Amino acid sequence: MPDPEPTPSSRSAAPEPVAANDNPWRRHSRRLAYENPWIEVHHDEVTRPDGQPGIYGVVHFRGRAVGIVAIDDEDRVVLVGQFRYTMGHYSWEIPEGGVPEGEDPLEGARRELREETGVEASTWREIGGLEIPNSISDEIGFMYLATGLTQGTAEPDPTEDLRVRRVPFTEVMAMVDRGEIPDALSQLALERVARLRGSSYEAVDPVDAAGSSEPR
């Protein structure tokens, strides 16, 4: 990494900066404020980086998120539509799901793709990890590019009322540009794949690409 650039200090009376990996927060107590099968909400009493007392509410996810950009031999992306209870609107997204701790994220991604869409893929490539949104929660996720698709029968979770469709990759990116795919994980995974493919959106082979020295 390049050297940090010197920047003007905004607080002349500030103590010497801590080393980059030192935790400037101190936790004094933690109370479980809420839990359900998917999340825990903790209320912490802390000393803040400035030395003053404060609080922090942390939303802990009991699973990890996975998102899959699944592209078929006709260069169409598998999209899933559902009504998002939290947002109060219908949402088209890439297949996503929660992977319980203890399950391998890739296996979880295979399972979610199969359950939500009935699709199986012969080749899988991890295209990145992420943390969302790290100011308030500790959720992490993984993104995959899946190709070599075969269609089976979906087995959605009872809480899911899903529609599945396949949309050409270039049209999916146009949907992103029109704001029709608001979901952050979907947008990030699709942008990542678009960059892998280059400005011409030429398809990449996940197997070959994974073994090359190109940026993923």
Next chain:
Amino acid sequence: MPDPEPTPSSRSAAPEPVAANDNPWRRHSRRLAYENPWIEVHHDEVTRPDGQPGIYGVVHFRGRAVGIVAIDDEDRVVLVGQFRYTMGHYSWEIPEGGVPEGEDPLEGARRELREETGVEASTWREIGGLEIPNSISDEIGFMYLATGLTQGTAEPDPTEDLRVRRVPFTEVMAMVDRGEIPDALSQLALERVARLRGSSYEAVDPVDAAGSSEPR
């Protein structure tokens, strides 16, 4: 949008599908399980899309997220480093912040950039909105590309212990590829800008680009 592709139904006894915009969930009660100045956690009793009783925990954000890709005349991106309490590690990100309801997101973005980094920008372009993560929360955000930078003095929030540095755009994308910028909002905003610039990462002018018909 293209026509939905017919897909095999996984539940032969399922009722007729609802119209895409109909909410298949029914909420019967809502209890405030936790709140602090930044979030509210609601515990809802619901009827699920399959007609069975269920629960839903919703994390409501009292503000909206903004993230700013600020690029100076030497094509360097302004990054902010801080210890993320929720994740338990140090994190380099683009400048981000929470914008209270009632404040314009662009004004909030200008304020956060100025407070966190001391940087002001002469040209601003919105490069997309997002929802994160919509299975459990209702947080929305906006992303901006800011150029024409001038350096002033930062005024960070007392809870923030920030470092600021400027890193060449190509090196920032290499950091993304090495997993050194895990934050989802940062990754998405940077990928969006990378796509705007094209495979050569040639700088785009926000003002000109906003008026063009090119994909954002």
